[in-house]
Amino acid sequence: MKTTKAHQIALLFNANNIFDHDVIAGIAAYFGSTRVAWDIFMEEDFRLRLSGIEQWQGDGIIANFDDPAVAEALSRCRVPVVAVGGSYADPANYPAGVPYVATDNAKLIELARQHLIDVGLPAFAMFSVPATEENRWARERENTFRSLMEGDRLEAEIFRGCETSVESWDEAVQGQIDWLRNLPKPVGIIAVSDARARQLLQACIIADIEVPEQVAIIGIDNDPLVRRLTRIPLSSVIQGAHEMGGVAAHLMEQMLHGVRPPDTPIVVPPAGLNVHASSQYQLVKHPNVMRARHFIRQYACQGIKTEQVADYVGVSRSSLDANFRQELGCSVHDVILSFKLNAAKAGLESAECSIEDVALGSGLTSVQQMHRVFKRELGCTPRAYRERVLSERGQLSPA
Known part of the structure; x- marks a missing residue:
């Protein structure tokens, strides 16, 4: 048989980078759905293998060009890129001369800011990263935020x-706390990445700044690992990175068959x-x-009771x-249960757990208790809820 x-x-x-990881997942999805005949070569961190890449004898390269060193190294390649x-x-x-698949930085910021407007926040700020050649994507997000604020005749904060590094952790956190304390309240903050959003959430908790009543935060990346590392569940804009991977793989397949990009x-x-x-801000007086x-928000899933909340606040x-x-219009217990239920729903919406x-x-202690809560509050079982959500997303339900 001819092969x-x-x-x-x-x-x-x-x-190790969530954006890169999702792009790779999109390439893998294209690879699996089209059954293209590719042998994939990939290092855990490509930056260790840039030297001599122009001499590689393969057929094509798909690469992250946010790092100028990558663009420079691949400018000498003779294979399709x-x-x-x-x-x-x-x-x-x-x-x-290189076909380019880009995430829409402007739309990311527009979507995040509109969400903060929709929940009723009156003031806005952005938490970015230091300016480097590798962070030009962050500058573009800053520029969009600045343009949107200037369009409303407001100052872009x-x-x-x-x-951050081991030596500068304390300094970095203190700088964030000082900035947060000087902002008008309430304020909605767009972080240029989930990693920066997580840092800001941590600074708020250390400084005892209420989230989201005083500071509402939304990140970008929808990184599941970051969400698991925050006490308060993090809102995020979902980049189209998975879709970008599919588009990039399709472009490469066309180029391999002589189609002009x-x-x-x-x-x-x-x-x-x-x-x-x-970011679920609600005006509370x-x-x-x-x-x-x-x-x-920080401890609902750890089984806290109304008495512990009252002790924290210092009232009966x-x-x-x-x-x-x-x-x-509800009790403290009702709010605790609501947070547990939301945590359970988020967990069920992933096929991993x-x-x-x-x-x-989620702090519901047992499958039996979660079953009772779901039937009472949602009219369905946890398994039925998961199957419905995964079916809507086109995913298979786990066994």
Whole structure:
């Protein structure tokens, strides 16, 4: 039987980076759905293998071009190259003669800011990263934020902080706290990445700044690992990185068959929002309710009771319940349960965790209790909820 010779394709991405990881996943999905004959070559961190890449004897390369060193190294390659990276307002920033698949930086910021507007926040700021050649994508996000604020005749408050390292951790956190304390409250903050959003959430908790009543935060990347590392579930804009990987793989397959690539970049919009507690701002006037909800967001899934919340606020249980009923129309227990239920729903919406692990992780203590809560509150079982969500997403339900 005649077989087709497989093409050798190198993927130059850092698999430890969530954006790169999702692009690789998109390439893998294309690879699996089309059954293209490719042999994939990939290092855990491509930057260790840039030297001599122009001498590689393969058939094509798909690479992250956000790092100028990558663009420079691949400019000498004779094999087809497809670039992936951030979008730029200045066309001169795109590599000449290389097909480019870009994430839409402007749309990412527009979506995040509109969400903060929609929840009723009156003031906005941005937490960025220090300016480097590798961070031009962040500059583009800053430029969009600045343009949107100037369009509303408002000053664009942008804080870049410093690069974090073991030696500068304390300094970096203190700088973030000082910046946060000087901002008008309440304020919505767009972090240029989930990693920066997580740092800011941590600074808020250390400084005892209520999230989201005083500071609402939304990141970019929808990184599941970052969400698991935050006490307060993080809202995030979902980049179209998976879709970008599929587009890049399709371009490469066309080039391997002699099709001329497009002369202009293909800009991929964000895939949506994943909204959680960090940005779910709700106007609350009573300071006891504001302080209590901040505590509940951090510890609801650890099995706290109304008495512990009242102790934290420094009032009696009956007084705090009265405050909650007056302000929110429900009890402290109702709010704790609501956070547990939301955590359970988020866990079930992923195919990675077992139902038993979701029950324990959300503070519902057992599958039986979670079953009772879901039937009472949602009218369905946890398994039925998971199957419905995964079916809507076109994913298979786990066994």
